[in-house]
Amino acid sequence: MPPIDFLPASAKVVPGVRNRFRLTTVGVLTGLGVLALAAPAAAHVEVSADKTRAGSTNVTLTFHGEAENPSGIRSERVVLPAGIAPADVTLVKAPPGWSFQATADGFTVGGKALPSGTDAEWKVRIAKLPDGETRLSFKTLETYADGEVARWIEIQEQGAEEPEQPAPLITLKPGPAAAPAPSSAAPAAPSSAAAPAASSPQAAEVPATVQAESVAETDEGSSTWWIWVLVALVVAGGAGYLLVRRRAGQHPAE
The missing domain is CATH 1.20.5 (Single alpha-helices involved in coiled-coils or other helix-helix interfaces)
Incomplete structure (x- = not known):
């Protein structure tokens, strides 16, 4: 006895259409999964410079910290790379109500927690960028109102895959080559007094x-x-x- 088909005729699906429906569903779910995995990596701190050559002076750095915690960002602590002293950094701009404070290894900007979903942006001026350096990493600790700390401190190696919590990075052009210093060991001209002295014995x-x-x-x-x-x-x-x-x-x- 043939099996009984309980579906009405209007609900019957053609086999080809059924396969396409399955493929579409799988594709949508896969895309959502990729977006879900990529979302945490996109929310990090970035930095840019108005002068991108090593050794430049009076350089303005702009930091942008993305909010990923609904409680709101409360402070940003930045660790300076080698070659930049905390005393050489001054505040240019920060969110309303935030203040600037130098630390032993960098600086901190912070104050009242920002509204939920509001990114933090601040600018500082560097007296001089290091000579001979082309990659500067600024490790940053982002603190939220509920006490959570996002640690963007992993160094991004050149040519390697970006880490999960990358530190803000700026890439610089090499500075001008220094002119060779004149040699101080020029051969001395023979002295007229040296000859008699040599033959004096x-x-x-x-x-x-x-x-x-x-x-x-x-x-x-x-x-x-x-x-x-x-x-x-x-x-x-x-x-x-x-x-x-x-x-x-x-x-x-x-």
Whole structure:
């Protein structure tokens, strides 16, 4: 006996239409699931700069914190990256009723909780961006009126997938290359006084040698002069004696 079809004729669905209906339902559910997963990642803190070159001065940073808690944002605490001191940051703009306070590693802006669903936006001025840095991360703690703290502190690595709670990031262009400093080790010109100084030992030795030889010769001569005088006297005496003898022989005594 064939099965009984309890559906009225008007309610019967053609097989092809039924398949398309199923595919459409699956697609809608999938899209809703993707949106549900993406919604938390979209609600984070972002930052932008009016000057995007490393080493720039008087740079205004604009922060935007999205509200994901219905109780309202109460404060934003920012940790500065290396190269920026808290003393170099000043407030430009903040939500009405909020104040600025420097901390040991950054600053905090906050006050009365914002209305539910209201994003927080504030601006600060940086005296100077670090030289040589092209990626600056500003870790931010977003506090709500009910005490919940959203921690946007994960560093976004270049070329890597964005983390679940990324820290606000600005990407900078490299600063101008510094001109090479002139070398202080230039070769010194030879000094005219250096040459005599270098040869002074030899110059001093030559006169000393000559002087020593002269003194030696003088001493030797002065120590033998009396010998020659004695010889001369002996010779003269002998010659005189012979002369006297000779004269005496020519004139005998009478």
